[in-house]
Structures are given as structure tokens and as C-alpha cells.
Amino acid sequence: MIKFLVTAAIVLVCLFVLVLVTCLMVWVVMRLLRWLFPHRFAPKVVQQAKRPGTKKKPNYKKPRPDPDEEDE
Numbered sequence: 001m002i003k004f005l006v007t008a009a010i011v012l013v014c015l016f017v018l019v020l021v022t023c024l025m026v027w028v029v030m031r032l033l034r035w036l037f038p039h040r041f042a043p044k045v046v047q048q049a050k051r052p053g054t055k056k057k058p059n060y061k062k063p064r065p066d067p068d069e070e071d072e
Helices: 002-036
Strands: none
Touching: none
């Protein structure tokens, strides 16, 4: 049982290191592609079509409780 736990711990640590190295490789490749081909691999920028001050106001009023009507 102890041997299995030690083996499982070693496998999990190796898997964690493998995932970290894979993420690093993907990051390096993406940086390299963005450096070599900036027009093709550039991050996409979402442009906002809203202009300041064009926010629509709701056409209703929120009901407020009357101060005279209190539940006792």
C-alpha cells in the first residue's frame, strides 16, 4: 500500500511538471508566432459601439412605499 502511494505521488508530481512545461511551450510558441506574424496572430480587440451618454433610461418608476402606510 505504501509503495502504491509513493508511486502515485511521483506520478502526480511528474504529471504536474509535464502540464507546466506544456503550458510554457504553448506560451512561447504563441509569443513567437505573434512576433513573426503580428497581423495574423494578434489578439483580437473588441470595439465598443456605445457612445457615452446614450444610455437609455427605463420608462417606469420604481414603486416606493409610502411613509404613511406602516405595518403594525
